Amino acid sequence: MRGPTGVVSLMTGQEEFERPPEQHSGPVIKRGKQYDVTTTDQRLLDTAGPTDWVHTDPWRVLRIQSEFIEGFGALAELGSAISVFGSARTLPDDPYYELAVELGARLVGADYAVITGGGPGIMEAANKGAHEAGGTSVGLGIELPFEQGINEYVDLAVNFRYFFARKTMFVKYAQGFVVFPGGYGTLDELFEAMTLVQTHKVTAFPIILVGESYWKGLVDWLRDTLVAEKKISAVDTDLLTVTDDLDQVMSVLARAEETRRAAGR
Template sequence: MTRHDEFERPVKYAGPVIQRGKHYDVTTTDQRLLDTAGPTDWVHTDPWRVLRIQSEFIEGFGALAELGPAISVFGSARTQPDDPSYQLAVDLGERLTGAGYAVITGGGPGIMEAANKGAQEAGGTSVGLGIELPFEQGINAYVDLAVNFRYFFARKTMFVKYAQGFVVFPGGYGTLDELFEAMTLVQTHKVTAFPIVLVGESYWKGLVDWLRDTLVAEKKISPVDLDLLTVTDDLDDVMSVLARAEEARRAAGREQP
């Protein structure tokens, strides 16, 4: 049986939130905003984090909205300049610039620095999307447009939203995270005509073999899902894959009513 006195409890409507009983708050949002007294731990609460998250999306969208065609390049921050992959990433940055693409990286050292260097020295648009980490990396000197993020998911949205494809060099957990995120988005058709190219056949061979011999063999993914990836050591192949994807996008655009 419903107790009638429940309906007599004070009720407060705070936007879409209804407060009763122990959740009833006698203060108002404006009062808390204008009151300089009291603790400051409110800046670490979840509702406040929502505003920070919103601001990261707004800043990212605002900074990159007019970027134009771009390719996101990933790879290890630990790659040294004397590593052959470093120079290959420099060359890729230059070639992407020549093809009319901006180059987007995570803004850090290693492969990211190399791709940004190639783009900048070729007179192209060099973008770095940094992330707050316990071990500070900072933005490399070859980035001309940088956006720093607190939240990985906001940063990852920018990598995909403003790129026409991913080129992935040898890397660690962060690189694999971006790679599988992109593969999932393509597999589920959240993004279309979005090429993913792995540079470094010997490095990626074990992963590709595992995908085929374990995931496909045990029917965890379909055989066609392997076609989401192109693996190569040749930058000519990279550029060809990107060009074909661009042609597919344009053809799809022409077919729209």
């Protein structure tokens, strides 16, 4: 029996159509061998199908999108915040751990939320200080082969699969970085922030290194090698404040806040 747009197969009861020269699948056009006789709805509804599609690039795009949406939704009303970085291997009896606890409390006293990677060590310390001071303690976790989990002092946690989505949240919802001694992860976040500030992707964004003796070799290398060989400008080293004094940390943050307010941001 012929319908208005095709014929009904007596074997399947489904209408069969003459195939047009090209197939439109959303914004994608398929022709020739690329033509797919099934439709997206059919593949969704008609069978359970294989499961390997959850690891393909188109699905990853949706996962990436969902991570940004979840992060933006969770943090949009956070208010002013400072991201604190440092080694996950720092133990509670380490002086830097104690200093990070104090910093977390002082940031809360200055009406900042505290954002960390949510793990142990310095991250835990800063979260602990913020939590015990009654402020907002945020942990942005990451999926790793060796699970660390979110520390117990985090009040608001968001877990990410992708580092780049997580990095966006660290910068977008913070008014500055305070960086304690750490390893590759800490250095990664540090140089990412330095690049964003140098290229004016973010402005009035202080980067403070806590631990003069720890960071001295790095800062000397920046000046004696990168500046000397004209790989960066001398003023680029001014992007960093290096100190052991939390009073200076808070003073630098306060000056940056005044600059933002004067600019209407």
